[in-house]
Amino acid sequence: MDETIETADPTIDERYARLMRATYRAAGEGYDAVTMRRLAAETRMSLAKIYEMAGSKDELIARAHAGGMQALRSDLERHPPAEATIADRISAALDRFADALEQDETRTRALMRAMYSADPKVGTTMGAMGSTFGAIIDAAIGDAEVDDHDARVEILGDVVNSAILQWIHHRLDASGVRARLRRAVHVLFV
Numbered sequence: 001m002d003e004t005i006e007t008a009d010p011t012i013d014e015r016y017a018r019l020m021r022a023t024y025r026a027a028g029e030g031y032d033a034v035t036m037r038r039l040a041a042e043t044r045m046s047l048a049k050i051y052e053m054a055g056s057k058d059e060l061i062a063r064a065h066a067g068g069m070q071a072l073r074s075d076l077e078r079h080p081p082a083e084a085t086i087a088d089r090i091s092a093a094l095d096r097f098a099d100a101l102e103q104d105e106t107r108t109r110a111l112m113r114a115m116y117s118a119d120p121k122v123g124t125t126m127g128a129m130g131s132t133f134g135a136i137i138d139a140a141i142g143d144a145e146v147d148d149h150d151a152r153v154e155i156l157g158d159v160v161n162s163a164i165l166q167w168i169h170h171r172l173d174a175s176g177v178r179a180r181l182r183r184a185v186h187v188l189f190v
Contacts, residue, residue, distance in 0.1 A: 015043065015045060015049070015053075018043045018045075019039060019043050019045065019050060019053060020060075020063060020064050022039050022042045023063075023064040024064040024067070024068075024107075025042075026038060026039065026042075027107045027110040027111055028104070028106060028107040029106065030106050030109070030110055031061070031109065031110040031113050031114070033110075034057055034060070034061055035057070036051070036057060054121070055121045056119050056121045056122075058114040058117040058119040058121065058122050059114075059121040059122055059125065060114075061110060061111055061113075061114030062111070062115045062117075062122045062125040062126070062129075063125055065111035065112075065114070065115055065125075065129075066128060066129055066132070068100075068111075069129055069136075070132055072096060072097065072136060073132050073136050073139070076093055076096075076136055076140065077135070077139045080139050080140060080142055081093055081140050085190075086140075086141055086142075086144050086146065086189050087185050087186055087189040087190045089140040089141065089142065090137060090140045090141065090156075090185045090189055091181070091182050091185050093136055093137065093139065093140040094160070094181045094182075094185065097136075097160075097181075098174055098178040098181065099174075101167060101174035101177060102174040109168065112164055112167070112168050116161075116164070116165060116168065130157060133153075133157050133160070137153050138153075146189070152188045152189065155184075155188060156184055156188055159180065159181065160181065162180075163176075163181060164177070166180075
């Protein structure tokens with residue numbers, strides 16, 4: 001994702017978009033580099049206004065990540081994978097997701113740490129991310145009929161979450177995540 005924060009609502013407050021861009025940039029230096037004081041200084045906003053827009057650091061970082069997922073979704077909807085089988089198309093879509101783990105590891109670790117935090121304020125963003133993930137998989141499936149579609153996509157999402165947590169805790173590297181996701185796709189969609 002670049003520093004352009006995609007939003008579904010074009011009427012969004014420019015200050016909010018500025019805050020999301022600043023949060024995304026700061027996350028590029030790691031989780032601890034994202035501080036409310038730094039964001040306030042960079043965006044020329046008061047701490048009170050930032051807390052009004054988002055109640056916690058993790059919520060801000062998670063929302064910044066949601067913009068990147070939305071951009072991936074839009075890209076896949078415009079240019080769906082062209083592989084011959086459903087499983088190969090889904091694997092191609094998930095490969096794009098796994099590529100981010102290697103391409104921008106510091107930022108991705110910060111974003112994922114926030115996404116998987118216990119902060120209840122992140123819950124709404126996680127729910128939206130679940131919908132975005134489903135749309136990403138649907139773009140890969142295309143017009144094909146899949147038995148038990150919702151259950152399969154939900155289980156695949158659970159595997160993705162598990163693999164990401166393993167990656168966050170350095171138990172899997174990006175290639176291990178990619179391999180685990182490919183195995184799950186093979187079991188669920190072949």
